[in-house]
Structure formats: structure tokens, C-alpha cells
Amino acid sequence: MRLVDRQTVARAIVAVVLTAAFAAQTVAALRPHVPLLIISTAASLAVEGFLSRWQRDMVTVLAKLHADLTVRHVLRDLLLVVGLLRLGGQDRETQYAPLVAGLLVFYALHCAIQAVSVLVRRTRTLPVVTRNIDASALRLSPAPPVLLRRPGHRLLVFGLPSTAGLLATAASGATEYAALGIALSLGLALMGLCDLLPRLLPSRRPAGEQEVLDWFDAWLAEYRPTVGLYFSGGVSSAYQANMWLEPLAGLDGRPLIVLRERFMVHKLAPTDIPVVCLPRVADLMRLEHSTLQVLIHPSNSGKTSQVLRIPTIKHTFVNHGESDKLSSCNPYAKAYDEVWVAGPAARERYALAEVGVEDKDVVETGRPQLDAVRPYAGPPTGPYTTVLYAPTWEGWDGNPGNTSVIEAGENLVRALLADPAVRLLYKPHPLTGSVDARAGAADLRIREVIRAANRERAGQRPARGGELALRTAELDRLTADSCRPGADHVERMMLQTAPRPGRAEEVARATAAWEEAFWASLPEGEHQIVTAERPVLYSCFNRADLLVSDVSSVIGDFLASGKPYAVANTSGLAEDAFRTAFPTASAATVLTPDAAGVPRLLDAVRHPERDELRAARAELKLRLLGPADPPSQMRFNKAVQDLCSAARTHRGRMAARLTAEIPGQRGTLLDRHRA
Known part of the structure; x- marks a missing residue:
């Protein structure tokens, strides 16, 4: 059986088991039938654990069908209560009334935690996200625990004692078990709410929006960036930016990385270069008044057109790779001031494609990231x-x-x-x-x-597996803040009160050591x-x-x-x-x-x-x-400096026009603009 069929069958089996468990629980609650009620409830809980651990895609599918974890958990507890009422008869309804009330209070607390967590998240969602920048002035604090941010996981964990207590009561008839379980769930919910509420106090909140933007403007004025890498894309596209980090770090000047998606701050590989994420267009436009002269674009995206509107910055397209496919000479490339290519073949490709890119705007820079590729050393010897x-x-x-x-x-x-x-x-x-x-x-x-x-x-397997484990642990330690899923909208990197110069070199050495250990740990064939x-x-x-x-x-x-x-x-x-x-x-x-x-x-x-x-x-x-001499990094750096010079000249002409007197009128264009 093909692997794709196995995955489909596994998902189908999970769906059938979960549906059957709820159907059996419904029958057991209405009859009532205690063994079937216990078995079906335990089976549905086991499937929930399996889904959250190994079948997260199914969790998303069920949510789209309006059968998310909250709905399933409420239904599970409701069927348990119905079963208990059917088992006890009318003489025990009053005995179960406090338990039902306690269960309702627990769900009310769950909704309250969710509402407060949304408010906390909003206060912690800053307009600018950074890495490798001292952001201590923004009064950042660690994010709330994971269970307080994820309603499904929280309900499953916090509600487990109450569900277990109801099951124990159904099996034994003793209401004390249900009371104890519901009390534990209530206690967990109250603890979670007490953890979240103080985070709404003014003293516990991070800086407000305007304060963050003022801080960002001040940082730009102090750092005075000259060249930047601009990137926007999906989760799987981070490699397109990562391949340009090392060449960017080797440039003369003060480099900067500009991102548009918050999650991309985590997907970016380790680097010493300052990173800023500006999700909103209005905040992106603040770069117009900075010292930034050149932005390098390794890919085209829908958000690229937004930054191209900044007239004080020169833009160049470097692509994340070159090939003979049509995508390597996209007509969108004519929107940039220059297009940087590796060698003569790409220049000819643009000329033959006739997509509007003029030859004078094409600059050959080589591929500086290929320095890591070792040259041919002869036929295989092993x-x-x-x-x-x-x-x-x-x-x-x-x-x-x-x-x-x-x-x-x-x-x-x-x-x-x-x-x-x-x-x-x-x-x-x-x-x-x-x-x-x-x-x-x-x-x-x-x-x-x-x-x-x-x-x-x-x-x-060679006996060097232990060395690989050590190298992996060391590399994971050095890259713990990158290439990991984000835990909160205020990225963990912002909690670092100071950049760590030299970290990228340390990671590079650790990566080289890891690669040697990895290949050595594998059986030869x-x-x-x-x-x-x-x-x-x-x-x-x-x-x-x-x-x-x-x-x-x-x-x-x-x-x-x-x-x-x-x-x-x-x-x-x-x-x-x-x-x-x-x-x-x-x-x-x-x-x-x-x-x-x-x-x-x-x-x-x-x-x-x-x-x-x-x-x-x-x-x-x-x-x-292109030629090996001069090296690609040197040619890349020269192209950057030449374009920076062109940007400065352009700014000078713009400033001269704005400050020139308007013939036949009093004042300048700048005065009219201010008015």
C-alpha cells in the first residue's frame, strides 16, 4: 500500500473511531449503560491525545467542520452528566445539581480566560518586532504559559480532572469523585485567570504603540543603516532570505534586515545583523526618513510593491537562485532600479526575454554564498x-x-x-x-x-553517534531563538536586552562541526x-x-x-x-x-x-x-557601494529641488508641502 494511502487511511480511522466513540457514549448515556459509557469516554479522550500529538492536520479539519476541541469536550461532559442523571433517577437530580452548577462555572471561567488572554495578546502585539537590537526600553516580559494561550489545549488539560471525576462517579455511584474532579478543574481555571489578569495592569504592559514607534525612529537615527535585505514570504520560503545573510554580513556599511511577517523573525537563520519586522505599511514608510540607501530583494512578493514606493531608497533584485525557467526573468524585475545577476548568462537571458529590463540596469555580481561549495577533487575513491x-x-x-x-x-x-x-x-x-x-x-x-x-x-552505524548528539545539543543551544515556532506576538528575541556580536560566527563553526559529525554518524552506504x-x-x-x-x-x-x-x-x-x-x-x-x-x-x-x-x-x-577573480563577495560589495552612491546623489537632487525657490512665487516646494 502506498504511503499516501496509509496516511489517508490513518486519518479516516481516527475520524471513524472518534465518531464511533461519541455515538457509543450517546447510546450509553441514554440507555444508560455504565461500562459502555466509561469505555467510549476513555476512547474519545485517547483519540484527543493522539490528535494533538500526531494528527494536528486533523485538528484543523475538525475545527473547520465546527467540531473543534471545545465543542467535543463540552459534548463529552454533557453526555456524562446525562448518563449520571439517567442512572440516578429523579431522587438524585438534586444531588447532582451542585455538580452541574460547578461544571457550568468551570466553562464560564474557561471563556473568561479566553477573553482575558485575547486582551493580553493585544496589549503585547507591538507594531515593530526586532532581533539583535536592545529593546529593553519597551518593558517586555515573557509570554503567558502555553496553556493560557491555546484554548483547546487548556480545556483538554484543565477539564481532564472533571471528566475523570464524572467517570469515577458513573462507575461507583459516589458523587464525591465528581465533586473532587470539578473542584480541581475550577482551581486550575482560577489559577490561570489569576495569572492573566495582572498582565492587564498598566505597570505590567509593554510600551504602547506610539512609544514603540518613537523608540524605533530613535534607534534608526542612532544605528544609521545604509543597506538592507527586504523579505516577505510564506513559512516555506525562509531559505530564500537565509542564503543571503552571510553575503549581507560581509558588506561594508551598516546592514539591516527588513521583514514583513512576524513568524519570519523566528524562521530567519542565526545572524548578527539587526532585524526589524514591520507588518503594517504605515510603519514601513518610516524607512523613508532613515539613512537607508539600498534595499536588496531576494524574491518577489505581493508586499514588495509597498516598499518600492519609497523614493529615497534604491532597490535591487538579486533573486534566490537563477535558472533557465521563465520565473528567472520575471517582468516584475523591471520595477527595480537594478537587477543583480551571477554572470553573463543571466544578462543574456533578460535580453532575450524582452521583459523590460534594460541591459544598463543589469549588474553581474557572482554568487557570493557559493564560497561554501568545495571544488571538484576527482572521481569517487571509496x-x-x-x-x-x-x-x-x-x-x-x-x-x-x-x-x-x-x-x-x-x-x-x-x-x-x-x-x-x-x-x-x-x-x-x-x-x-x-x-x-x-x-x-x-x-x-x-x-x-x-x-x-x-x-x-x-x-x-559508526560509533560516533555520541559526538553527533553533543554537536546537535550545542547547535540547538546556539540557535534556540531562531528557526523555532513563535510562542507569542512579542517575539522571544526581543527579550534579549542586548545583541550578541560574534554569534553568527559561533553558529557557523558549530554548524560545520555538526555537519562533519552527521555525515560520520551514518553507515557508509x-x-x-x-x-x-x-x-x-x-x-x-x-x-x-x-x-x-x-x-x-x-x-x-x-x-x-x-x-x-x-x-x-x-x-x-x-x-x-x-x-x-x-x-x-x-x-x-x-x-x-x-x-x-x-x-x-x-x-x-x-x-x-x-x-x-x-x-x-x-x-x-x-x-x-562569472569570473573567480575578483571574488563574488568583493563584486557584490562594489555593486552595493555603487548603488548607495547613486541613492545619495538622487537624495541630493531631491533635496535641491525641494529647497529651490519656485519661479514667480514666494517660498519653496518644501514650504508648500509643509503647508
């Missing part, structure tokens, strides 16, 4: 040839040639695994399956094929499915002897190594037409969807004398990435 299969995702346009996962993925993987001397690293794109469900299903099937191959090739945040793509590059990919930016980046690579052709074009349409495949072995060329490809990798594309790769590397 018993295994390591192959990295890194397909891209299906894209938005429905082009069948975008990704090889659907039509060729399984064939490629099976052909590679058929060679006993191959070790496969499979790293799918994070967005695989987000548009086309067929891609997601194929991805899951590929993973199952790899797991099956590993079961047949069981290897002895074990295939890997790489989907976690670590190891990163470039680390996989350094371990691979060969790349198999699609037409994507992965190819251009891998060319920095000089190693052989192959491109899957699922476009339907003949090989010659395919190479013409996609120049990045000109130095690649082109594989058809049936993966028939895999054995010949592996033979060329293992025997360099049969590698006929080595010279072509070197030539293509120069066209895609």
Missing part, C-alpha cells in the same frame, strides 16, 4: 558513488518540464538504486506537492522506495532522505560525486564545484531542442524519463577519462557564475 537527486517543485504554470518528480522521479531513483555501488541522497524541494498533488504523491512513493532499499542494505533544516543543500553538494536535478537554480549553484551533473528532460522536447531551450543543460548529461542513461552516466563519473563534458562545465561555470 566503495560508493554518492549521487544527489535534488529535483525542483512543480511551479505555478503547470509546465510538465518544471519537475521530474512526477514523470521520471521513481524511474531515476530505481535506476540509481539498481547500482549496488551507489549511495543516494534525495533532497526534494520544500514546496513539492504544494500545487500539484501528483508531485506530492510521487515524492512519497520515492521516499518509500529509498526506505525499502535501505532495509535491504542494513549497515553498521546508507541512502538518505534529506528534508530537515540540516544538513543544508551546499553540505549535500560537498558530499555528492554527481548531481541529478531539473532545470533550476540548483544546477547553477552546483556548477561552482565543477562536478558532473545530469538534468532530467520531462519537457517532451528532443535532446538538441532541450539543450537549446535550456542553456544550463549544455554541459549536462540529459536523462530521459525512463532513466535509460543512468548506467552510462555513472560510468563516466567513476572514470574521468570518459567524462566528455568537463571542459564544457568549466566554460558554462564562467558564463553562469
Whole structure:
């Protein structure tokens, strides 16, 4: 059975069990039948725990069906009360009346906690979120405990004693158990309410909105940023910004990172650069009056147009990767002052696309982040040839040639695994399956094929697993404030009263040590499915002897190594037409969807004398990435300084026009603007 079917079946089973449990509880309460009432209630509680721990997607689905955890918990307790009343008869209704009243008071307290928690959250939602900036003046405090912020989890935990007490009373007939359970739930609810209410006092609140904005303006005036990275995107897109953090940190001047989504503050990788998140457009416009001269954009988003309205800042598009796909020469790029590309190939791509980007606005800067990619050191020397299969995702346009996962993925993987001397690293794109469900299903099937191959090739794990645990603990400690889900709207990073200079270098060293320990901890021939945040793509590059990919930016980046690579052709074009349409495949072995060329490809990798594309790769590397001298970081820095100079000149002209006397009238444009 396919893995995707197993997941669907698991969810269906959970839904059926939960529905059956409530149906059985209803029957048991109306009959009444004590054993069935106890069993069905316990079963529904067990399913609740399973849902909250392993099936959180189902929790969201049930909430959309108006059957969220609060509704389910109220129904569960209501059926228990009905069962008790049916068991006791009319002579015990008065005995149960205080218990019902206590249960109602508990639910009233639950609603009160929810209302107060919303008020507390609103007071703690600041207009500006920061990292690596001393925000102690804003009187920040830790967020309330998780149970006081999540109504579903809170009701499940706080209401568990009352539910257990009602069950015990149903089993024994002694009302003391229900009274004790309800009393415990009431006590927990009162403690939670007492924890939240003082946070509404003026002395416990953080700074107000205007005070925060005044503080932000003062910080901008003191820090005087010159160049910034602007980024907006979804949860899975953080990698697009993270790849530019190190080049940004190596620039001359005072860099700044500008984000638009609060959650992105956590998804950003460790860095020493000051980070500000400005969710509202009105607050974003405050950058117009700052010393910021250049904003670098690694991606296009709906919110990009908002910052492009600032006339005092020059904007440049660097993209998060370059390929022959149409998305790499998007017409939106003409909205920027300049477009920075890696090498001559991208310049030619924009000229051929005719999307409105003028050649004078295209600047070649190389790819400074590729310094981490080690150069080709010869054919594989060990018993295994390591192959990295890194397909891209299906894209938005429905082009069948975008990704090889659907039509060729399984064939490629099976052909590679058929060679006993191959070790496969499979790293799918994070967005695989987000548009086309067929891609997601194929991805899951590929993973199952790899797991099956590993079961047949069981290897002895090295004795360095302990070192990996130590390296992981050290890296987790250093990155504890980043790449984690946000606990509250006032991000934890703002509680750091002072930046930590040198932290990024410390994290880089710890990451390098972790990567060495990770690869050393694996059996020599074990295939890997790489989907976690670590190891990163470039680390996989350094371990691979060969790349198999699609037409994507992965190819251009891998060319920095000089190693052989192959491109899957699922476009339907003949090989010659395919190479013409996609120049990045000109130095690649082109594989058809049936993966028939895999054995010949592996033979060329293992025997360099049969590698006929080595010279072509070197030539293509120069066209895609530009010359190695001067280094990319130096060219990137020069482009920044040149654009900063242009921004300063532009500001000077604007100021001169504003302060010039209007012919035939008294005053200046600035005076008229102020009036």
C-alpha cells in the first residue's frame, strides 16, 4: 500500500473511531449503560491525545467542520452528566445539581480566560518586532504559559480532572469523585485567570504603540543603516532570505534586515545583523526618513510593491537562485532600479526575454554564498558513488518540464538504486506537492522506495553517534531563538536586552562541526532522505560525486564545484531542442524519463577519462557564475557601494529641488508641502 494511502487511511480511522466513540457514549448515556459509557469516554479522550500529538492536520479539519476541541469536550461532559442523571433517577437530580452548577462555572471561567488572554495578546502585539537590537526600553516580559494561550489545549488539560471525576462517579455511584474532579478543574481555571489578569495592569504592559514607534525612529537615527535585505514570504520560503545573510554580513556599511511577517523573525537563520519586522505599511514608510540607501530583494512578493514606493531608497533584485525557467526573468524585475545577476548568462537571458529590463540596469555580481561549495577533487575513491537527486517543485504554470518528480522521479531513483555501488541522497524541494498533488504523491512513493532499499542494505552505524548528539545539543543551544515556532506576538528575541556580536560566527563553526559529525554518524552506504533544516543543500553538494536535478537554480549553484551533473528532460522536447531551450543543460548529461542513461552516466563519473563534458562545465561555470577573480563577495560589495552612491546623489537632487525657490512665487516646494 502506498504511503499516501496509509496516511489517508490513518486519518479516516481516527475520524471513524472518534465518531464511533461519541455515538457509543450517546447510546450509553441514554440507555444508560455504565461500562459502555466509561469505555467510549476513555476512547474519545485517547483519540484527543493522539490528535494533538500526531494528527494536528486533523485538528484543523475538525475545527473547520465546527467540531473543534471545545465543542467535543463540552459534548463529552454533557453526555456524562446525562448518563449520571439517567442512572440516578429523579431522587438524585438534586444531588447532582451542585455538580452541574460547578461544571457550568468551570466553562464560564474557561471563556473568561479566553477573553482575558485575547486582551493580553493585544496589549503585547507591538507594531515593530526586532532581533539583535536592545529593546529593553519597551518593558517586555515573557509570554503567558502555553496553556493560557491555546484554548483547546487548556480545556483538554484543565477539564481532564472533571471528566475523570464524572467517570469515577458513573462507575461507583459516589458523587464525591465528581465533586473532587470539578473542584480541581475550577482551581486550575482560577489559577490561570489569576495569572492573566495582572498582565492587564498598566505597570505590567509593554510600551504602547506610539512609544514603540518613537523608540524605533530613535534607534534608526542612532544605528544609521545604509543597506538592507527586504523579505516577505510564506513559512516555506525562509531559505530564500537565509542564503543571503552571510553575503549581507560581509558588506561594508551598516546592514539591516527588513521583514514583513512576524513568524519570519523566528524562521530567519542565526545572524548578527539587526532585524526589524514591520507588518503594517504605515510603519514601513518610516524607512523613508532613515539613512537607508539600498534595499536588496531576494524574491518577489505581493508586499514588495509597498516598499518600492519609497523614493529615497534604491532597490535591487538579486533573486534566490537563477535558472533557465521563465520565473528567472520575471517582468516584475523591471520595477527595480537594478537587477543583480551571477554572470553573463543571466544578462543574456533578460535580453532575450524582452521583459523590460534594460541591459544598463543589469549588474553581474557572482554568487557570493557559493564560497561554501568545495571544488571538484576527482572521481569517487571509496566503495560508493554518492549521487544527489535534488529535483525542483512543480511551479505555478503547470509546465510538465518544471519537475521530474512526477514523470521520471521513481524511474531515476530505481535506476540509481539498481547500482549496488551507489549511495543516494534525495533532497526534494520544500514546496513539492504544494500545487500539484501528483508531485506530492510521487515524492512519497520515492521516499518509500529509498526506505525499502535501505532495509535491504542494513549497515553498521559508526560509533560516533555520541559526538553527533553533543554537536546537535550545542547547535540547538546556539540557535534556540531562531528557526523555532513563535510562542507569542512579542517575539522571544526581543527579550534579549542586548545583541550578541560574534554569534553568527559561533553558529557557523558549530554548524560545520555538526555537519562533519552527521555525515560520520551514518553507515557508509546508507541512502538518505534529506528534508530537515540540516544538513543544508551546499553540505549535500560537498558530499555528492554527481548531481541529478531539473532545470533550476540548483544546477547553477552546483556548477561552482565543477562536478558532473545530469538534468532530467520531462519537457517532451528532443535532446538538441532541450539543450537549446535550456542553456544550463549544455554541459549536462540529459536523462530521459525512463532513466535509460543512468548506467552510462555513472560510468563516466567513476572514470574521468570518459567524462566528455568537463571542459564544457568549466566554460558554462564562467558564463553562469562569472569570473573567480575578483571574488563574488568583493563584486557584490562594489555593486552595493555603487548603488548607495547613486541613492545619495538622487537624495541630493531631491533635496535641491525641494529647497529651490519656485519661479514667480514666494517660498519653496518644501514650504508648500509643509503647508
